[in-house]
Amino acid sequence: MYLPSMSATPESHAALPAPDADALAHSERLRTALQAHIHGAGGAIPFSRFMELSLYAPGLGYYSAGATKFGASGDFVTAPELGPLFAACAADSFAPVLQQLGPQADIVELGGGSGAFAEVALKKLLAADALPARYAILEPSADLRQRQQERLRERLNPLLYDLVEWLDAPPQDAWSGVLFANEVIDALPTPRFTLRDGEVFEEHVALDGEGRFIRTDRPADALLAAAVRHVERQRDEPFPDGYRSELLPQLPYWIQAVIGGLRSGAMLFIDYGYPRREFYSAQRTNGTLRAFRRHRMVEDVYALPGLQDITASVDFTALAEAGTGAGFDLAGYCTQGSFLIGNRLEHNLAAAEARAHDEAQRYRLRQEAKHLTLPGEMGERFQAMGFQRDVEFGAAFLVGDLSWRL
Numbered sequence: 001m002y003l004p005s006m007s008a009t010p011e012s013h014a015a016l017p018a019p020d021a022d023a024l025a026h027s028e029r030l031r032t033a034l035q036a037h038i039h040g041a042g043g044a045i046p047f048s049r050f051m052e053l054s055l056y057a058p059g060l061g062y063y064s065a066g067a068t069k070f071g072a073s074g075d076f077v078t079a080p081e082l083g084p085l086f087a088a089c090a091a092d093s094f095a096p097v098l099q100q101l102g103p104q105a106d107i108v109e110l111g112g113g114s115g116a117f118a119e120v121a122l123k124k125l126l127a128a129d130a131l132p133a134r135y136a137i138l139e140p141s142a143d144l145r146q147r148q149q150e151r152l153r154e155r156l157n158p159l160l161y162d163l164v165e166w167l168d169a170p171p172q173d174a175w176s177g178v179l180f181a182n183e184v185i186d187a188l189p190t191p192r193f194t195l196r197d198g199e200v201f202e203e204h205v206a207l208d209g210e211g212r213f214i215r216t217d218r219p220a221d222a223l224l225a226a227a228v229r230h231v232e233r234q235r236d237e238p239f240p241d242g243y244r245s246e247l248l249p250q251l252p253y254w255i256q257a258v259i260g261g262l263r264s265g266a267m268l269f270i271d272y273g274y275p276r277r278e279f280y281s282a283q284r285t286n287g288t289l290r291a292f293r294r295h296r297m298v299e300d301v302y303a304l305p306g307l308q309d310i311t312a313s314v315d316f317t318a319l320a321e322a323g324t325g326a327g328f329d330l331a332g333y334c335t336q337g338s339f340l341i342g343n344r345l346e347h348n349l350a351a352a353e354a355r356a357h358d359e360a361q362r363y364r365l366r367q368e369a370k371h372l373t374l375p376g377e378m379g380e381r382f383q384a385m386g387f388q389r390d391v392e393f394g395a396a397f398l399v400g401d402l403s404w405r406l
Helices: 019-040 049-056 085-101 116-127 142-155 222-235 251-259 314-327 338-340 344-353 359-371
Strands: 044-045 107-111 134-140 162-167 175-184 192-196 197-205 213-219 243-247 262-276 290-293 296-298 309-311 329-335 382-389
Touching: 019 044, 044 049, 044 162, 049 359, 085 116, 085 262, 085 344, 085 359, 107 116, 116 134, 134 344, 142 162, 142 290, 175 197, 175 251, 197 222, 197 382, 251 296, 251 314, 262 314, 314 329, 314 382, 329 338, 338 344, 338 359, 338 382, 344 359
Parallel strands: 107 134, 107 175, 134 162, 175 262
Antiparallel strands: 044 197, 192 197, 192 243, 197 213, 262 382, 290 296, 290 309, 329 382
């Protein structure tokens, strides 16, 4: 779901610290469950199903179990975990939308992480006189939900905490407000495709004679095949035989599902990825799929199920198609660095420095700003895309708009 810290390097599984006995036993239980699913499906399951179970199987999947995910002691660092600047700038982009919609507007955050984003955003919106009527977090992980509740209960005043609620499903009743997702789409279980004699095949996971996970390909269904042909038309040439990558034909349906009853408002997605022509470039012949553990890239996505994140980059052209297909206007598309600069990063950094207790804390804030915005760090690898309906984002995407690249 999340990119690791910028010090992450590709490493073999053997180079990583060995998991302890409890972690290995946990991984073995998930491995056994995956093997049973494969046997029950006639000997192979789509890779997307393998990824879904590896990440979200109740009580066993990477995001469903209780191991630490965030920060130096976990497997990755997300922008909200670095400090207050990311969430403060995002809240500044929300504020005009919430003010246009009035006091009944809500915020729905998909996947609340540690709760760090909600904590800063609510405080910032209070200061901007743009509080939502409700701050809802749609969090599928019971473990993360508990951690979010504990953090926000400790760090928010009771009036702000009372605005927060946790959802088991997207809000189906009519609502207006802002939908926000940071590093969520990269963790959607993704089909993988390849070409053989010009025909589209879908990557599956099977078992070898010793029960180890192996890759096998089967003819793609009509939905995936049609989606691949749609991408080919935009590439102006067919994919060559052997080309392998990821594609989310279900993305338009996912967008429709997560917005629920959203009638008026905005959506903001921040993630790592590329516009379509870069995503499916001729040089990227094996897609963007990778796994991460302890801030290191792991080449073997089958290794230690339940103990490592599995993720793929986002096709932002596909996201633009899905958002506009849901009846929203594209508000803008830019790098994360441009988005933060355009949403008062300089002001928010100065305000945070003024509140800092010492020079060491001010130094950390300046380093945070660099980490979020520099091209070699998170500034360009992460990108922001906004959608709006019956509202205006305002200045949120005025700096460095890249919509022409879609």
